[in-house]
Amino acid sequence: MEDEPTLDKAPRRATMKDVAARAGVGLSTVSRVVSGKGGVAAAKVRAVEKAVRELNFSRNDSAHTLRTGSSATVGMVVTNISDPFFSALIKGVEERARERDLVVLVTSVTDAADEAERVIRRLLRRSLDGLILVAPEGSDLGFLQEQTGTPVVFVDQPPSDHVTADLVLVDNEGGAVSAVEHLYGAGHRRIACFAHESGRYTSVRREAGYYQALRRLGLPSDRALVVSVEDDVNVCAEALLELSRLPDPPTAIFSTNGRTTRALLGAQRLLGSRLALVGFDDFDLAELMDPPTTTIAQDPVAIGAAAADLLLSRIDGRSGPTQRIILGTRLVERGSGELPPHHD
Incomplete structure (x- = not known):
């Protein structure tokens, strides 16, 4: 009668005890080396590392978590x-x-x-x-x-x-103040604020900085110049058209985040508009825009x-x-x- 087929057993996973035996050191030495702790002689470190490679050893993180309380x-x-x-x-x-x-x-x-x-x-x-x-x-x-x-x-x-x-x-407030002051220094006195709808905390704080700068510079606060928009080119284009119909339209825009700035750039290109612009958040390719986009940069x-x-x-x-x-x-x-x- 033919022998019944047998399934090969999966190779047993090497343990720290195996590594210690192969390296000729104690378990505590292996533990210190594997955990990256000091206090082990260089020769023993090399022996443990060699055994780890030869046995393809990897630490059992679940057991480590139970033992140390750290994952x-x-x-x-x-x-x-x-x-x-x-x-x-x-x-x-x-x-x-x-x-x-x-x-x-x-x-x-x-x-x-x-x-x-x-x-x-x-x-x-x-x-x-x-x-x-x-x-x-x-x-x-x-x-x-x-x-x-x-x-x-x-x-x-x-x-x-x-x-x-x-x-x-x-x-957030200080960055917005810097943006408005920069536009003021370039000669602008009618500065619009495009505030992003998502992430209301940052939007509100940056809008507060916009108003703070207007007061500091002695400029009137005109609610008609502040719009809350989605980060969408068409939405921004519609808002720009509405602003252009004001009796005294803005000549510059402060944008409160990078996604809104990019949408505004697309909207201005769509409309053929050339309003000055400073956006909160730097972004890739800002220097390649026409003109290159001035930004308030934070360091994420x-x-x-x-x-x-x-x-x-x-x-x-x-x-x-x-x-x-x-x-x-x-x-x-x-x-x-x-x-x-x-x-x-």
Whole structure:
């Protein structure tokens, strides 16, 4: 009778005990080398590393989490991962995490508050070491107060009043003031403000900076010059047409975010308009526009790094009151704000 076929058994996964036997060292030595800790002689480090390669050893992170209480993973939630600002923000967090041999688990959510709440709750079930949040406005995140073992840092906009956490912002008002003052210095006295509808916190703060600059410069505040728009070329074109019909139309525009600025550039091209323009947020190809686009630049990589530093300090045991970091902006002059005022 023929032998019955047998299934090959999968090769057994190498353990730290196997590595220790192959390297001729103790288990504690292997643990220190694998965890990146110091205090091990160079010869033993080389022996362990050689055994790890030969045995194709990889650390069992689930067991490591149970043993140490650390998952070596931080979570991050952003509202629009395709936006270059958030891509750079993630880069800043990842650079800091890489220095600590941590993994960043990133997820993107829409502006729907209930979706963000569900995603954040699911992330917290993954035993993260910490969490960095760019949460949609209106999200009910009061449950975060119950997560006493998971440090949280908010970025770009503060949490609601019933959530206490570290926070990293940019000087939205100051950046807007710089934009309006730059246009004023170029001779403009009728300056419109295109405020983005999404992300109301930043939009409101930058619009407040616009009004602050008008008061500082002695210019009248004309509500007809302030429009709230979607980041859409056709919507911006319609708004520009309405502004052009005013008895005293604007000669310049301050735009409150990068997506709105890009939509405005498309709208101006569509209409053949040449209004001066300064936009909040720098963006790729701004210098290749005609004319090159002047912007108020923030540094999203630095923002991400600052948020990561706050989170890592909490993970390391920092206690005490929450910290609020506000980073500055800078004016990048390229020419679009320098156009001479147009008169009918």
